[in-house]
Amino acid sequence: MKLEDLGWNDFFQRQFEAARPGLVPARITAEYAGCYEVGLARGEALASVSGRFRHTAATTGEMPVVGDWVLLSDKPGAEKLPIQAVLKRKSKISRKTTDKEETEQPVAANADTVFIVQGLDANYNPRRLERFITAAWESGAAPVVILNKADLCPEAAKRAEETSLLTPGVPVIILDSVSLRGYEQLEPFLAKGRTIAFIGSSGVGKSTIINNLGAKKQKTSAVRESDSKGTHTTSTRRLLRLAGGSLLIDTPGMKEFEAWEAPDGFKETFCEIEDLSLKCRFTNCGHETEPGCAVRSALDLGILTQARYANYLKMKKEAAHQKARASLTEQLKRKAGAKKLSRAIKNFFKDS
Template identity: 40%
Template sequence: MIQDLQYYRALGLRDIQIQAIEEHAQNQEEPARIIEEHKDSYTIISGNGSGRAFLSGKLRFELTAGNLPATGDWVLTGSQEPYIITELLPRFSKFSRKIPGKKTTEQIIAANVDLIFLVMSLDNNFNLRRAERYLSLIQSGGADPVILLNKVDLLSREEAENKLKDILTVTNVPVHLLSAITGEGKDIIASYLKKGITIALTGSSGVGKSSIINALTSDHVQETGETRNDDKGRHTTTSRKIFFLEQGCMLLDTPGMRELQLWDAEEGISEVFSDILELAEHCKYSDCTHDQEPGCAVKKAMEEGNLSQDRYRSYHKLKSEASKQQSMLDENFLIQKRKREKAIHKEIKKMLKERGRR
């Protein structure tokens, strides 16, 4: 039985984790939430306060590189320092990507978050195609996205409203204009800050995530950096960390990402591009590739100006990327399966050989 359940619910504990705790927790084990990641350890918070925690040897051996605990995760630990993490509890949501490079491995950016603020700045960072990519990943992971168009103070009101109209052509999720410098939009953002929920901030480097956190916390808790001349920004946040707000909610800051490769994003792509899927239902052929086939509703929509070619190309690019990644995952699965089977056959052969000697 969990002691002081109300306290843990205020930290974001959900029924899915409570059920797992009741099934798996041993004596002297208690739930804790990871609020920051370090190179070889974590900072956790529990009924005993906060402190450093380390993975047990068994858990480190059992978990794959792509399924290690991440900021926002709930775990089971011992009740005394040094805290040893013995179990990773189920997640109700996650935001993840494929790690940069050639390896086909998942990287968890944030776990157990209710909302994700996708921050875009109204300078050269503003990019509809990038927004579609982020939204595909966010909506695949189970969190609700909200787009914040930051640095509205850089534009005239008309220019800002035009950017708002542009983003609303590719999504129906909530979108808000914001200035972390002047405070415009702060009251609207504050309406999302409800007790017990966790909100992650994500976006490219230099879009102002740390400035937003500082504005919402009314304190200078995050370093901020000047944007470079090319508008790419500098990394001022280097780790994923949860901040606690006086409203009772939690903000999870993440480092800016210059590379965002898809991971298990098929469902999110379908949600982000639902308009194209609805058009495809009216194509003459059920297996229409929207290329040269007659009676293609998607091609017709593009010809009539009801669907931009850029948006369709974005959809096609993300679908192809997701399909290629799935093929690589299937191939890796088969390779690992063959390795396991080979090891089993080798062990059986060894046992039979030893029996023959008796």
């Protein structure tokens, strides 16, 4: 297997040449509990992070994820090859975990394009789409919106127009996965060596699309007619290869999605509101009760919809909460580190 078949290029080659000798590059192709599947020049293997790497990784965001290029020790006969480092990423899609810890959960790395899939049935949700778009812009990859299941929506073209207004500058593609109408519009994004990540909620048809593109068959299941919600037919993140040489990262459907620290993505997603905010009387305007608020004026004039405005405020507050929590966590880490150092100094002089 050639590394180029897995997306290797000069960006990663330069980092490899600067790394310490004795390590070999590999790409994470699947993620399991406690280990990874990797592709390297000699084929496929299982790998796990080394103790040293786990100890030095400052956050969960630094841990390997599907799509990452890593450096490992290729020990003959080893059951799992130890991962010693993760090469700098070209892009990283992350979300906030849904547990009480509220930490970063990387979803995929080194994607060139993010296919954000929504179903044109009861699954279609503009507010959820804004969340996915924000994460995609922040990741460093280029977002593309796919409106799947056009066969179930007589007003598919109208939905596409509405979506284009919500996502300025982002391609919007309508797919009928039964007749395969619209699939030709995906071809420009599927060039050899390019990596595409699929994200979306359960039941939108990601696995069906991937199957139709010619990847290894993925499990699919029907959705409930009552609410168009599906089950998690993809249970693990995987990197799949297409016959034409492009690579796909399939991810499980996500019921909840909150982008992780996405100031740039937020500005791109809500660019018209961000532009309006520059005209507010106060530079720190919260766009709620302050006088001279240009955003509120646009809302009153009907230029801005109530639903988009409400989602903008909600996501802005979530981002502020994340930032405050991250700052507090960093302060606590520094304090704990200072205490540890102080104890070490005391013990040193005590024993000397």
